[in-house]
Amino acid sequence: MNSVPERIRKSERRAQILMELRWKPHVRVTELAEQFGVSTETIRRDLQEMNEARELDRAHGGASARIPESQPSLDERQTSRVEERERIARFAVRQIADGASLMIDAGASTIALARCLAVADLNLKIVTNSLPVAMILGPAPKIYLRLCPGDLLAPEAAVIGPDTSAYIARHNVDCCFLGASAASDQGISEAIPGFADVKRAMMAQAARSVFLIDHSKLGRNELDRVAGPAPDRAIYTDRLPDPGFAKAWQAGGGELQVIEA
Template sequence: MKKSERRAQILLELKLHPHVRISELAERFGVSTETIRRDFDALSDDGLISRAHGGASAPSHGHYPSLDERANARIEQREGIGRRAAQLVQPGETLMIDSGSTTIQCARALAYLGTPCTVLTNSLPVAMTLGHGAAQVILCPGEYLPAESAVVGADTLEFLGRFSVDRCMIGASALSAEGPSETVQGFAAVKRQMIRRSAKATLLVDSEKFAKRGLVHVGALSKLDTVVVDRAPTGGLHDALSDAHVTVIVA
């Protein structure tokens, strides 16, 4: 069994049982307990499981505003960021756009500009926004999150891994000197995969999220090429972005 298949089976087990044990899964899959621990570490880093003594459980969900709630907050700032980010896209480019209230604004701006491009996305609103215009849209498969109108999970990551694109446009729950981070379960893994498969990575984030940390770390600032914001970062975040040679664009 391939690593990706084994990890998908682990996630399936957690849908059927509240807790799974390392020793039981090692015996079932015919692998060492260390192999299962590495699987657990990877799935935990992606926010897909919660580690527990001797095993793992499904992730616990604290309160985090839904996509609809976030879409109605700081609208002016996010619209400005989305418009400026859309201007970076050149005709004919290939893109990955992840789910989020600010990336939806970017999709709306791209649709308004009529920029011909190819877009892969895990977001239904992004796909629907761009699907009737000049863009060719490819929608990822995966596990559907109703509150986010998006898909995540092993199938989403495997699908994204088949493509190489010119640029990705991603959002984040928070941005600190350590890099962007995410609160929605499974989103961090999608963002990491999009960054890996893109020649350039652009982060869209409003200043309310500066100097904060989400549940799951996405990656170092050095993984980003550009950050589009509504207000220039200051202090330690400004210095960290400069040291990482990240271009900051203020909308």
């Protein structure tokens, strides 16, 4: 007799979970259980079934909004435009002073940067939310590294969420190095849920912000706007962008470096 009402409650609960994921990148099992007045096991079953239906992505302690299908996976991005990313990364490393403090976010371009830093023989202090960056730089004898806490976004091998942003806010650094999904005359933007918040948090704690963006991302926009041009912001890219974009970025005081082959 109670099966129909239970199905309705279940349907409404799942609809509300999806609605929450429109506004924040991650939801937690314990918080959802308290919100809906059900057990954590009930929520875990909901999230598992929704994951199997490709409505969301299961993550440690909860679930994350699905990464748009149009966004290539981290593995795919790491195997494309390798030469361009490495050229940008090598240039970026040459701009870093010995003894600098840095923040490095997650993504294929910043992983390329980490590989170059690992052999650069620099004394550095680094804060990152990227597991691959931490794995690459952790063994380097001259690098002191802190890995942010947070909610694991497994497809991107990164942590995100309020705990990540709060941890970042406890630090001050000379420079942050960031990737991005897109850049246009409207600014820099991000497709991956939760990444824009982390980037903005890092920018707030850094004296200078550098975006490592290969040419394939120029002239595009994604949903979450990260930042516009400013005197303390730079874009390093591998090909001269559209003149309109270059003019808009530089008119706002932003630095633009084109590292051609």
